[in-house]
Amino acid sequence: MQVVVLVKQVADTAARIKLADGKQDIDRQSASLIVNPYDEMAIEEALRIKEKHGATVWAVTLGEAKAEEALRTALAMGVDEAARVSAPASDALTVARALAQAVREISADIVIAGRSAADDEQGQVGTLVATLLDWPHVTEVTKLEISGSEGVAEREVEGGVEILDFSLPVVVTTQEGLNTPRYASLPGIMKAKRKEIRQIALGEDVVGQPVLAVRSLELPPPRGQGRILTDLDPAQAAKEIVRILHEEAKLI
Amino acid sequence: MILAVLEASEGSLKKISAELAAAARKAQALMHQDGVALLLIGQEAAAAEAAAKLDADLCLIVKGAAFGAYAAEAWAQAVVAAVGEVSAPLVLLGSTSFGRDLAPRVSGLLAAGMLADVGDISLVDGQPSAERSIYSSKVKASVASLSPVTVVTVRPNAFSPAGSGVAEAAMRDLDVQVDAASVRCRVREVRRQVASRPELTEASVVVAGGRGMKDPENFHLIEQLADLLGGAVGTTRATVDAGWRPHSEQIGQTGKTIAPALYINVGISGAVQHISGVLASRTIVSINRDVEAPIFKISDYGVVGDALEILPHLIEEVRSLN
Ligand SMILES: Cc1cc2nc3c(=O)[nH]c(=O)nc-3n(C[C@H](O)[C@H](O)[C@H](O)COP(=O)(O)OP(=O)(O)OC[C@H]3O[C@@H](n4cnc5c(N)ncnc54)[C@H](O)[C@@H]3O)c2cc1C
Ligand SMILES: Nc1ncnc2c1ncn2[C@@H]1O[C@H](COP(=O)(O)O)[C@@H](O)[C@H]1O
Numbered sequence: 001m002q003v004v005v006l007v008k009q010v011a012d013t014a015a016r017i018k019l020a021d022g023k024q025d026i027d028r029q030s031a032s033l034i035v036n037p038y039d040e041m042a043i044e045e046a047l048r049i050k051e052k053h054g055a056t057v058w059a060v061t062l063g064e065a066k067a068e069e070a071l072r073t074a075l076a077m078g079v080d081e082a083a084r085v086s087a088p089a090s091d092a093l094t095v096a097r098a099l100a101q102a103v104r105e106i107s108a109d110i111v112i113a114g115r116s117a118a119d120d121e122q123g124q125v126g127t128l129v130a131t132l133l134d135w136p137h138v139t140e141v142t143k144l145e146i147s148g149s150e151g152v153a154e155r156e157v158e159g160g161v162e163i164l165d166f167s168l169p170v171v172v173t174t175q176e177g178l179n180t181p182r183y184a185s186l187p188g189i190m191k192a193k194r195k196e197i198r199q200i201a202l203g204e205d206v207v208g209q210p211v212l213a214v215r216s217l218e219l220p221p222p223r224g225q226g227r228i229l230t231d232l233d234p235a236q237a238a239k240e241i242v243r244i245l246h247e248e249a250k251l252i
Numbered sequence: 253m254i255l256a257v258l259e260a261s262e263g264s265l266k267k268i269s270a271e272l273a274a275a276a277r278k279a280q281a282l283m284h285q286d287g288v289a290l291l292l293i294g295q296e297a298a299a300a301e302a303a304a305k306l307d308a309d310l311c312l313i314v315k316g317a318a319f320g321a322y323a324a325e326a327w328a329q330a331v332v333a334a335v336g337e338v339s340a341p342l343v344l345l346g347s348t349s350f351g352r353d354l355a356p357r358v359s360g361l362l363a364a365g366m367l368a369d370v371g372d373i374s375l376v377d378g379q380p381s382a383e384r385s386i387y388s389s390k391v392k393a394s395v396a397s398l399s400p401v402t403v404v405t406v407r408p409n410a411f412s413p414a415g416s417g418v419a420e421a422a423m424r425d426l427d428v429q430v431d432a433a434s435v436r437c438r439v440r441e442v443r444r445q446v447a448s449r450p451e452l453t454e455a456s457v458v459v460a461g462g463r464g465m466k467d468p469e470n471f472h473l474i475e476q477l478a479d480l481l482g483g484a485v486g487t488t489r490a491t492v493d494a495g496w497r498p499h500s501e502q503i504g505q506t507g508k509t510i511a512p513a514l515y516i517n518v519g520i521s522g523a524v525q526h527i528s529g530v531l532a533s534r535t536i537v538s539i540n541r542d543v544e545a546p547i548f549k550i551s552d553y554g555v556v557g558d559a560l561e562i563l564p565h566l567i568e569e570v571r572s573l574n
Contacts, residue, residue: 121368126356128356155349159445163442238565245514
């Protein structure tokens with residue numbers, strides 16, 4: 001069985017974000033880059049499938065050479081093989097076309113992606129890859145069980161939990177709660193350094209034309225600080241805040 | 253026509269459905285379309301009757317064996333058929349667990365640009381466009397769709413629900429042939445949690461407690477305040493990780509995004525990953541004993557003090573209003 005994990009290198013949104021000149025992108029030079037947190041869960045889930053059923057786990061990224069750092073992290077966690085796709089892809093659909101081609105070349109049975117990438121937060125690529133491959137998909141999964149060529153997944157929905165049956169091949173996307181990603185081991189880190197990364201170069205003939213364009217980025221002005229009550233005792237403070245919400249803001 | 257894909261459960265329309273109808277009316281005027289069509293897939297007749305009363309011109313109904321329980325593969329084909337039926341340049345879904353699952357499948361089938369999780373739609377150079385919050389709400393992006401059809405997922409609470417139209421919408425059955433046996437992924441069961449409170453992402457009031465609540469027992473104060481205000485209960489990842497509260501209540505980057513009229517938070521520091529999920533709230537009220545807590549930087553009103561001392565008084569004050 002071949003399991004492919006789609007791994008994206010993203011800017012850590014907990015750190016400072018600056019815009020690049022022209023305001024079409026963020027300043028990637030100054031950003032601190034990490035593996036998308038949902039993709040770490042995807043790696044963990046793939047490793048658990050491997051441990052339970054036996055599989056070769058691939059980490060695949062689309063990006064510049066620098067994105068290979070994310071693949072090294074995946075390898076250090078225990079992934080077997082890694083591939084970097086380079087392609088003229090700019091939006092979710094073109095990225096998905098390129099990644100779907102990589103999945104075909106690896107002959108995967110299961111693809112695991114994150115529910116969304118922490119940078120552009122599209123929440124589309126996993127499902128698009130499934131659609132382009134004509135595979136079923138299950139998104140935002142909090143529990144996954146594979147047996148033979150079938151599987152069961154759970155996902156949280158408004159007001160409950162859905163249980164879904166599916167057959168392989170399949171694309172699954174991860175949600176918080178699915179697992180806690182392991183740390184890289186020291187031998188893993190050593191091994192990851194030496195591992196050869198397969199290169200998959202694709203052209204416009206595969207990815208086609210983008211269907212989305214980012215016109216501009218902007219750093220929104222911080223939400224202005226409001227009225228903070230500091231020197232009231234608990235009873236007075238409660239009275240005052242309820243008065244404000246009732247009489248002035250008319251919210252309660 | 254502009255197409256909106258409605259959501260219903262057990263015969264009644266979900267709140268997002270009326271919001272989608274309102275969003276579709278707005279998009280209709282923007283894009284000079286001749287009407288609004290609503291799509292209901294695999295629902296009971298009662299939901300269709302309610303849909304016909306929303307302010308829309310046409311209500312398309314898809315029924316059949318393949319549309320019993322939700323299955324993205326079959327439902328995406330139904331949406332694509334409806335897009336063709338009414339020549340829709342724009343199809344709206346909710347940014348809900350259902351819409352987030354279905355919309356990218358539809359956009360993939362149509363090779364359509366998808367504007368995800370947006371609060372409004374505009375036209376820029378004749379193209380459907382939207383402002384999107386990205387990088388944990390640290391960046392706003394203006395994104396345009398370039399394709400003949402555009403798929404949009406609309407954030408809950410972003411549009412006021414549509415009232416009833418002047419006339420009832422015309423109802424039409426749409427025949428979509430999907431072989432049920434060809435569907436490879438399907439919902440087997442939905443375990444409903446009996447909800448005594450509104451859903452977090454839909455609620456107009458949210459009351460949340462964080463680690464500053466000190467003990468899971470103390471959350472009865474949060475629940476009491478939420479119930480008095482008819483609100484939902486939320487929390488942070490810190491309390492979820494500690495096993496105090498369920499993940500379904502987590503607000504933030506790896507939890508839910510909320511957009512209520514009033515967000516009251518208590519004992520929450522305001523980490524970026526939490527804040528990114530609450531910035532669409534209209535009014536934010538924070539209670540924290542630390543005047544330096546980052547949450548106050550985004551608060552409209554704040555109280556500096558001990559949550560466990562203030563909350564009982566707050567509950568009493570709210571109760572005396574009613
Ligand atoms: C990848 C990633 C994703 C994350 N996703 C999320 C997410 O989706 N949602 C989320 O919430 N977090 C998320 N986090 C965690 C986030 O960084 C914070 O750790 C978390 O939000 C802190 O929760 P808290 O405010 O409850 O606790 P703390 O940060 O510990 O804050 C407690 C606050 O309570 C106050 N306090 C203490 N005692 C009292 C008292 N008696 N009265 C009044 N105030 C008091 C303190 O002053 C403090 O401000 C994520 C982190 C990472 C790395
Ligand atoms: N450039 C990329 N390389 C590899 N995987 C990606 C890439 N972009 C998106 N993905 C995968 O798709 C998921 C959802 O991304 P998005 O649709 O951009 O929010 C991510 O969590 C990744 O698993």
